[in-house]
Amino acid sequence: xxxxxxxxxxxxxxxxxxxxxxxxxxxxxxxxxxxxxxxxxxxxxxxxxxxxxxxxxxxxxxxxxxxxxxxxxxxxxxxxxxxxxxxxxxxxxxxxxxxxxxxxxxxxxxxxxxxxxxxxxxxxxxxxxxxxxxxxxxxxxxxxxxxxxxxxxxxxxxxxxxxxxxxxxxxxxxxxxxxxxxxxxxxxxxxxxxxxxxxxxxxxxxxxxxxxxxxxxxxxxxxxxxxxxxxxxxxxxxxxxxxxxxxxxxxxxxxxxxxxxxxxxxxxxxxxxxxxxxxxxxxxxxxxxxxxxxxxxxxxxxxxxxxxxxxxxxxxxxxxxxxxxxxxxxxxxxxxxxxxxxxxxxxxxxxxxxxxxxxxxxxxxxxxxxxxxxxxxxxxxxxxxxxxxxxxxxxxxxxxxxxx
Amino acid sequence: xxxxxxxxxxxxxxxxxxxxxxxxxxxxxxxxxxxxxxxxxxxxxxxxxxxxxxxxxxxxxxxxxxxxxxxxxxxxxxxxxxxxxxxxxxxxxxxxxxxxxxxxxxxxxxxxxxxxxxxxxxxxxxxxxxxxxxxxxxxxxxxxxxxxxxxxxxxxxxxxxxxxxxxxxxxxxxxxxxxxxxxxxxxxxxxxxxxxxxxxxxxxxxxxxxxxxxxxxxxxxxxxxxxxxxxxxxxxxxxxxxxxxxxxxxxxxxxxxxxxxxxxxxxxxxxxxxxxxxxxxxxxxxxxxxxxxxxxxxxxxxxxxxxxxxxxxxxxxxxxxxxxxxxxxxxxxxxxxxxxxxxxxxxxxxxxxxxxxxxxxxxxxxxxxxxxxxxxxxxxxxxxxxxxxxxxxxxxxxxxxxxx
Numbered sequence: 001x002x003x004x005x006x007x008x009x010x011x012x013x014x015x016x017x018x019x020x021x022x023x024x025x026x027x028x029x030x031x032x033x034x035x036x037x038x039x040x041x042x043x044x045x046x047x048x049x050x051x052x053x054x055x056x057x058x059x060x061x062x063x064x065x066x067x068x069x070x071x072x073x074x075x076x077x078x079x080x081x082x083x084x085x086x087x088x089x090x091x092x093x094x095x096x097x098x099x100x101x102x103x104x105x106x107x108x109x110x111x112x113x114x115x116x117x118x119x120x121x122x123x124x125x126x127x128x129x130x131x132x133x134x135x136x137x138x139x140x141x142x143x144x145x146x147x148x149x150x151x152x153x154x155x156x157x158x159x160x161x162x163x164x165x166x167x168x169x170x171x172x173x174x175x176x177x178x179x180x181x182x183x184x185x186x187x188x189x190x191x192x193x194x195x196x197x198x199x200x201x202x203x204x205x206x207x208x209x210x211x212x213x214x215x216x217x218x219x220x221x222x223x224x225x226x227x228x229x230x231x232x233x234x235x236x237x238x239x240x241x242x243x244x245x246x247x248x249x250x251x252x253x254x255x256x257x258x259x260x261x262x263x264x265x266x267x268x269x270x271x272x273x274x275x276x277x278x279x280x281x282x283x284x285x286x287x288x289x290x291x292x293x294x295x296x297x298x299x300x301x302x303x304x305x306x307x308x309x310x311x312x313x314x315x316x317x318x319x320x321x322x323x324x325x326x327x328x329x330x331x332x333x334x335x336x337x338x339x340x341x342x343x344x345x346x347x348x349x350x351x352x353x354x355x356x357x358x359x360x361x362x363x364x365x366x367x368x369x370x371x372x373x374x375x376x377x378x379x380x381x382x383x384x385x386x387x388x389x390x391x392x393x394x395x396x397x398x399x400x401x402x403x404x
Numbered sequence: 405x406x407x408x409x410x411x412x413x414x415x416x417x418x419x420x421x422x423x424x425x426x427x428x429x430x431x432x433x434x435x436x437x438x439x440x441x442x443x444x445x446x447x448x449x450x451x452x453x454x455x456x457x458x459x460x461x462x463x464x465x466x467x468x469x470x471x472x473x474x475x476x477x478x479x480x481x482x483x484x485x486x487x488x489x490x491x492x493x494x495x496x497x498x499x500x501x502x503x504x505x506x507x508x509x510x511x512x513x514x515x516x517x518x519x520x521x522x523x524x525x526x527x528x529x530x531x532x533x534x535x536x537x538x539x540x541x542x543x544x545x546x547x548x549x550x551x552x553x554x555x556x557x558x559x560x561x562x563x564x565x566x567x568x569x570x571x572x573x574x575x576x577x578x579x580x581x582x583x584x585x586x587x588x589x590x591x592x593x594x595x596x597x598x599x600x601x602x603x604x605x606x607x608x609x610x611x612x613x614x615x616x617x618x619x620x621x622x623x624x625x626x627x628x629x630x631x632x633x634x635x636x637x638x639x640x641x642x643x644x645x646x647x648x649x650x651x652x653x654x655x656x657x658x659x660x661x662x663x664x665x666x667x668x669x670x671x672x673x674x675x676x677x678x679x680x681x682x683x684x685x686x687x688x689x690x691x692x693x694x695x696x697x698x699x700x701x702x703x704x705x706x707x708x709x710x711x712x713x714x715x716x717x718x719x720x721x722x723x724x725x726x727x728x729x730x731x732x733x734x735x736x737x738x739x740x741x742x743x744x745x746x747x748x749x750x751x752x753x754x755x756x757x758x759x760x761x762x763x764x765x766x767x768x769x770x771x772x773x774x775x776x777x778x779x780x781x782x783x784x785x786x787x788x789x790x791x792x793x794x795x796x797x798x799x800x801x802x803x804x805x806x807x808x
């Protein structure tokens with residue numbers, strides 16, 4: 001008998017009918033003589049409703065209270081899935097994150113898992129139960145409820161799979177797997193049978209739907225992750241270590257991220273320590289800076305441009321403007337309607353042709369490139385957000401991603 | 405500095421505005437230099453919505469899962485009240501039943517409190533926090549969430565008041581206190597300044613809105629309970645031990661309960677052991693039998709009538725019919741549209757005039773009495789449900805309850 005950890009997202013448990021459908025899938029996995037642990041997200045847009053409720057009460061709700069509030073969404077869905085299984089005649093039990101042994105630090109709303117005590121889950125599995133776990137949540141040493149950040153039910157599932165030494169982790173979602181590009185933008189997009197962790201990490205960071213921390217964790221512990229649809233019967237995409245080896249030197253997919261803004265500090269004196277004095281204050285308030293570009297210095301003055309998530313842009317500007325003033329820069333400007341398009345694939349850096357192909361494809365589609373950034377397995381261009389659909393289609397065609 | 409435990413019902417926290425209003429009240433109590441623990445129920449009809457959701461999934465949801473599901477309602481409201489206090493600039497923290505140290509047995513959906521560990525609450529109070537506790541819930545030794553039965557946030561509040569050695573327990577509700585009768589039925593109904601525990605227990609059992617177990621518990625530990633409105637400023641009613649002494653030999657109020665059905669077993673052979681054979685099977689399936697009347701035997705055959713909650717009537721008939729057959733009775737009949745009206749007051753049994761006054765008042769109002777039952781401080785008549793308003797008005801007038 002092998003142990004499987006499954007995860008079902010919010011759209012898969014959005015109403016009673018879908019919950020029954022999810023229970024059928026879980027029950028089926030159990031019938032195949034597996035032990036099953038299923039992690040569930042909150043139903044549909046429950047989390048958004050709870051956030052709205054909190055904002056009716058308070059402009060800046062305390063993170064600790066927010067976590068206890070938001071954790072209820074997953075408690076509701078996990079009890080309902082357990083009930084649906086029991087209604088089918090299956091032995092099942094629902095557990096909160098705390099009961100499931102998910103221990104975290106006290107960094108509310110973005111807690112990190114510090115440990116896993118699988119004793120309760122193991123006991124319930126040994127008792128013949130299917131175990132349904134509330135995703136997205138854990139408890140501190142003081143038994144305060146924490147949440148792990150948006151989309152972190154994936155992380156719960158991967159952590160449990162690792163802690164319970166599961167055969168694999170299955171992520172059920174509303175798409176059939178990982179595609180070479182967003183099928184809504186590119187009709188020719190092809191579902192990948194498999195993909196390496198690193199490539200998936202780049203795709204997840206740049207638009208495809210899986211929480212990046214969960215992929216990092218799966219990679220670190222070599223836990224294979226199968227991503228597939230909770231609505232149709234199809235094999236999905238296997239994220240695992242072997243994949244990268246086999247498909248070396250091939251582009252895996254095109255990703256887009258529309259949550260991008262750029263800030264330019266104009267006329268920065270070009271002397272040592274300036275970059276630190278600009279970026280340290282941003283780090284202190286928890287804003288992640290993504291791409292950084294510094295132009296060649298003219299008359300010992302330079303322009304320094306960086307991108308942040310669009311949701312952080314206003315705050316970033318507030319933090320940066322006084323700094324710019326204090327270091328004698330000319331001022332700050334910002335642009336909000338930007339996006340990243342990325343081509344991801346192993347061995348990118350050793351194959352200069354990739355970058356040229358990408359730039360030419362965008363040029364031929366009439367798309368201006370604002371900034372460029374690369375990693376070992378990714379080339380990203382920052383472009384006008386309005387051009388994302390054309391850009392993704394042009395890149396998908398240029399790299400012939402519709403072909404196996 | 406004294407410690408006060410407050411409790412706010414579901415209608416008092418039904419929406420964001422009311423939650424802010426509740427926070428104002430709690431903040432005010434804190435400003436009066438008190439330490440404050442506030443217990444809250446779920447918002448409005450949240451609990452009913454969750455029950456409905458469960459019934460969309462399962463015809464008979466498992467009690468353990470049901471408890472974890474329903475407990476989320478109070479978690480939502482307690483976090484929101486804490487946020488509203490923080491927004492006002494007050495230090496506040498929300499705690500689940502388990503975090504608040506409410507320990508229970510594992511009798512899910514109707515768990516009993518087995519212990520209270522006040523260490524977390526005490527720590528938070530010492531840290532200057534107002535502590536908001538999710539009512540209605542606790543945890544078992546195994547850290548499974550339990551609920552204490554419908555309306556049991558009152559019980560949570562009284563238990564915390566006792567465990568924390570509070571000066572008093574304040575129950576805030578949508579009425580201004582305990583009345584001599586339901587003011588919607590009797591415009592002359594008078595708010596009582598005070599009432600004894602025993603009288604309140606009878607009133608609570610027979611229609612007035614406070615959970616009976618919470619009054620029993622307050623009585624056992626001599627904890628004074630103030631019942632007042634969360635919407636208007638008014639002193640409310642103090643439930644305490646002294647009251648019974650002062651008001652001896654006076655009717656305190658009239659209560660009505662519309663949830664009554666009767667079952668009559670016809671032609672029961674009048675021999676020892678028959679009553680047991682009828683009532684034991686009902687006890688086994690958890691049906692509480694209230695009033696029992698057995699007519700004088702004619703030809704060694706008797707009719708045996710008993711009342712049950714209307715919600716239990718169908719089940720009770722299913723259980724009783726085969727028993728009636730097996731003991732050679734002629735059959736069973738049932739009537740559903742019945743109600744109880746009760747006059748409650750200390751010293752009833754030593755003042756025969758009370759019963760006569762009650763029967764005459766009902767007779768003069770043209771109301772037929774189906775059954776009669778009495779306790780030391782209560783006389784109850786079972787009547788046609790349709791006659792409840794007239795009956796309550798007639799009794800209120802006959803006992804001159806409008807006068808102090």
